[in-house]
Amino acid sequence: MARTGMHMTKKGFSFQGPADGIHALKSWITPEDDLFLVTHMGFLEIDPEHWHLDVDGLVGNPTRLHLSDLQAMPQREYMSFHECAGSPLAPTVAKRRIGNVVWKGVSLSLVLERAKISSHASYIWTSGLEWGEYADVEEAYQKDLPIGKALAEEVILALEINGRPLTPERGGPVRLVVPGWYGTNSVKWVGSITAADRRASGAYTTRFYNDPTASGMKPVWGVAPESVIVSPSPNDLLSADMPTKIWGWAWGD
Numbered sequence: 001m002a003r004t005g006m007h008m009t010k011k012g013f014s015f016q017g018p019a020d021g022i023h024a025l026k027s028w029i030t031p032e033d034d035l036f037l038v039t040h041m042g043f044l045e046i047d048p049e050h051w052h053l054d055v056d057g058l059v060g061n062p063t064r065l066h067l068s069d070l071q072a073m074p075q076r077e078y079m080s081f082h083e084c085a086g087s088p089l090a091p092t093v094a095k096r097r098i099g100n101v102v103w104k105g106v107s108l109s110l111v112l113e114r115a116k117i118s119s120h121a122s123y124i125w126t127s128g129l130e131w132g133e134y135a136d137v138e139e140a141y142q143k144d145l146p147i148g149k150a151l152a153e154e155v156i157l158a159l160e161i162n163g164r165p166l167t168p169e170r171g172g173p174v175r176l177v178v179p180g181w182y183g184t185n186s187v188k189w190v191g192s193i194t195a196a197d198r199r200a201s202g203a204y205t206t207r208f209y210n211d212p213t214a215s216g217m218k219p220v221w222g223v224a225p226e227s228v229i230v231s232p233s234p235n236d237l238l239s240a241d242m243p244t245k246i247w248g249w250a251w252g253d
């Protein structure tokens with residue numbers, strides 16, 4: 001399983017976030033220290049020199065890209081909220097893990113064009129390079145995007161967050177970012193991209209991250225409008241004879 005130039009620094013599921021939760025979200029752009037961190041199998045550290053990305057499947061020109069190849073391509077910046085859908089083992093419990101950040105990287109569509117993506121491709125599968133167990137599952141963290149979203153200009157292979165290179169915990173050196181959609185779709189430590197004519201069949205697309213609806217199961221994709229109150233927070237002292245300003249944020253796909 002282990003590959004040259006990479007090792008797991010911490011094993012198992014992990015969630016970190018600011019002690020004040022959403023009440024820490026005082027600024028428009030969330031400083032990285034106040035942005036939650038999630039991983040299912042653990043954190044992976046990758047030597048950037050060894051990192052590469054394979055693009056294969058329904059493409060005319062299977063391609064391997066190194067970090068320097070991506071760095072040489074046009075870079076785009078997008079500001080977007082970043083939100084975790086919560087635990088797939090307790091999908092109805094709202095966690096309000098949310099922030100607003102600036103990502104920078106290369107459009108996924110550019111990479112797919114370079115690999116000469118086939119017109120028969122209807123889904124793009126993306127896999128993380130880490131390994132380990134989550135719940136009773138031991139397989140790659142693989143997600144998929146319908147082709148329409150995969151080719152949308154805002155979907156990028158990010159190299160930076162808030163003006164700084166991605167740290168190993170953030171999914172560096174390169175991660176997928178899918179603005180407007182839940183964080184679960186933004187694959188960290190990305191190592192392979194496969195063009196396919198069907199959905200990916202792994203646990204992270206079929207068993208986890210689906211919501212029951214009247215018309216069947218629906219993948220956890222676009223974020224419906226949501227909001228939080230940042231202030232006042234639960235332990236604030238309010239004066240009975242002074243007006244209190246109540247404020248927060250609202251967002252959605």
Ligand SMILES: Nc1nc2c(c(=O)[nH]1)N[C@H]1C(S)=C(S)[C@@H](COP(=O)(O)O)O[C@H]1N2
Pocket residue numbers: 035036037038039040041082083084085127128129130141169170171182183184185186187188189190
């Ligand atoms: N390779 C990989 N990518 C992943 C995950 C993971 O466990 N492995 N977790 C996902 C989930 S559920 C979320 S919410 C975001 C968290 O990104 P962050 O840690 O940068 O906030 O990464 C997503 N991408």
Ligand SMILES: [Mo]
Pocket residue numbers: 038083084085086183184
């Ligand atoms: Mo998540």
